[in-house]
């Protein structure tokens with residue numbers, strides 16, 4: 001099954017991608033990882049990517065598509081794969097259609113307010129980077145890291161204003177992609193539940209159809 005996973009930052013995409021990966025025994029393909037590994041391996045494509053990264057410019061769609069093309073022909077993708085963080089633009093989605101047939105697009109939907117609330121409850125250890133949540137995953141002692149005893153802090157990424165800004169960017173980028181796949185009849189909207197397990201159950205149901 002060839003899947004695309006869409007969802008806002010903080011919607012739990014990574015967690016649900018892992019759930020699907022285990023369930024269907026297919027790999028998660030993230031373009032972030034593809035770019036990093038191409039650079040690390042110094043392939044022809046990797047060298048091009050490095051040149052863009054070093055000049056601080058965006059890696060062009062064609063290059064991303066070339067990396068994706070290379071990745072989907074690898075053995076572990078024989079049964080399918082899950083794209084996480086791709087496509088980011090309608091142009092990328094159209095280019096993907098030229099190289100691969102997508103079976104379904106899972107869209108994890110969470111209201112912005114819920115995401116802001118969730119993210120603002122996150123606490124991170126500045127020493128060992130362990131993350132906690134004041135409601136869903138609190139440390140044993142308030143404000144103190146279980147692992148190393150450091151005082152927990154709030155990452156700048158998790159500040160409500162920063163989260164709102166990221167969500168605004170996300171909506172602008174992703175809504176056209178959601179519409180694109182909706183028009184193709186591939187979109188499956190999952191209304192996220194408060195718990196990871198609850199959402200996973202809905203994801204599983206969405207995959208059955």
Ligand SMILES: [Zn+2]
Nearest residue numbers: 125128145148
């Ligand atoms: Zn720590």
